[in-house]
Amino acid sequence: MVLWVLGQMWSVVWPLVVGLLLTTLTWPLARFLRGNGWPPALAASVVTVLFLLVATGIVALIAVPVASQSGELTDRVTEGIQQVREWAAGPPLNISDAQITKATDTAADRLQSSAGSLVTTVVTGVSTVIDGVVTAVLALFLMFFFLKDGPRFLPWLTRQLPGRLATDIPVVAARGWDTLGAFVRSQALVGLLDAVFIGLGLWALGVPLVLPLAVLTFICAFVPIVGALFAGAVAVLIALVSNGTTDALIALAIIIVVQQLEGNVFQPMIQSRGLGLHAAVILLAVTLGSSLAGIVGSLLAVPVAALIAVVWNYLREQLSHSPEELESDEQPVVS
Numbered sequence: 001m002v003l004w005v006l007g008q009m010w011s012v013v014w015p016l017v018v019g020l021l022l023t024t025l026t027w028p029l030a031r032f033l034r035g036n037g038w039p040p041a042l043a044a045s046v047v048t049v050l051f052l053l054v055a056t057g058i059v060a061l062i063a064v065p066v067a068s069q070s071g072e073l074t075d076r077v078t079e080g081i082q083q084v085r086e087w088a089a090g091p092p093l094n095i096s097d098a099q100i101t102k103a104t105d106t107a108a109d110r111l112q113s114s115a116g117s118l119v120t121t122v123v124t125g126v127s128t129v130i131d132g133v134v135t136a137v138l139a140l141f142l143m144f145f146f147l148k149d150g151p152r153f154l155p156w157l158t159r160q161l162p163g164r165l166a167t168d169i170p171v172v173a174a175r176g177w178d179t180l181g182a183f184v185r186s187q188a189l190v191g192l193l194d195a196v197f198i199g200l201g202l203w204a205l206g207v208p209l210v211l212p213l214a215v216l217t218f219i220c221a222f223v224p225i226v227g228a229l230f231a232g233a234v235a236v237l238i239a240l241v242s243n244g245t246t247d248a249l250i251a252l253a254i255i256i257v258v259q260q261l262e263g264n265v266f267q268p269m270i271q272s273r274g275l276g277l278h279a280a281v282i283l284l285a286v287t288l289g290s291s292l293a294g295i296v297g298s299l300l301a302v303p304v305a306a307l308i309a310v311v312w313n314y315l316r317e318q319l320s321h322s323p324e325e326l327e328s329d330e331q332p333v334v335s
Contacts, residue, residue, distance in 0.1 A: 191221025
């Protein structure tokens with residue numbers, strides 16, 4: 001029922017979630033400005049404008065190399081496909097050109113017969129792009145309001161709730177916010193380190209599209225375990241197509257070394273407290289999230305699991321106390 005309700009309200013829930021995630025990234029700067037006497041509205045406005053400038057610059061830095069190297073990459077992909085055909089024609093597969101041609105013709109026939117569905121897919125894709133733009137705009141406005149009025153939320157929530165809920169809900173909300181902020185900021189820093197080191201390695205090898213691959217590595221860092229595997233596979237594939245087997249193996253070695261440094265050095269140092277989730281729980285959460293909601297589900301799986309753990313730990317703390325301790329802990333909350 002909860003998933004069904006969220007699905008019906010997704011056009012509102014998704015911008016809200018994105019706005020919260022962006023707020024966790026930008027809140028430290030806004031808090032610093034507010035702490036130095038800046039009015040909340042001015043601090044939120046400056047942080048929002050800076051975020052827009054940084055995001056626009058990143059998009060421009062990605063678009064330029066992709067556009068300039070797309071022709072070269074297409075040629076290399078064609079060469080790679082030809083190499084694969086030559087390899088498949090030899091032992092042990094011994095696939096003849098006639099079989100490959102037949103399979104290609106069959107695929108072309110199916111493509112032509114499904115022209116109508118392709119048109120529907122294109123229309124759906126355009127609609128998805130429009131929805132994405134609307135979501136981004138809403139999330140940006142929500143981020144501004146969260147930065148401006150966020151500290152007022154818990155006192156307001158305390159005044160609205162009756163009895164013990166006036167204590168429990170704000171405490172859980174504060175812990176959840178701290179956990180979410182720590183996760184997003186630490187993953188962003190770890191992803192930045194991965195992107196820099198892997199990008200430098202690919203650049204030294206002369207692999208094309210280094211900047212887009214580095215950005216992909218940074219984004220995939222927000223999907224633990226699975227994201228690193230996907231970003232590494234894409235980088236190795238492009239290195240194989242563009243530079244050959246030797247450089248692809250070197251790129252694979254670089255990615256493995258960086259990932260080992262991330263798992264054993266970067267994350268233990270940056271995430272000192274951690275999320276309190278076992279690696280198996282994280283893997284299962286990502287798998288469940290991706291099966292329920294695709295890429296969006298895989299991105300949100302670990303934060304949601306961490307928030308569930310926060311609620312469970314709070315309940316366990318309260319249930320482990322004696323009734324006398326609970327009564328002594330129930331003090332009026334100052335609004």
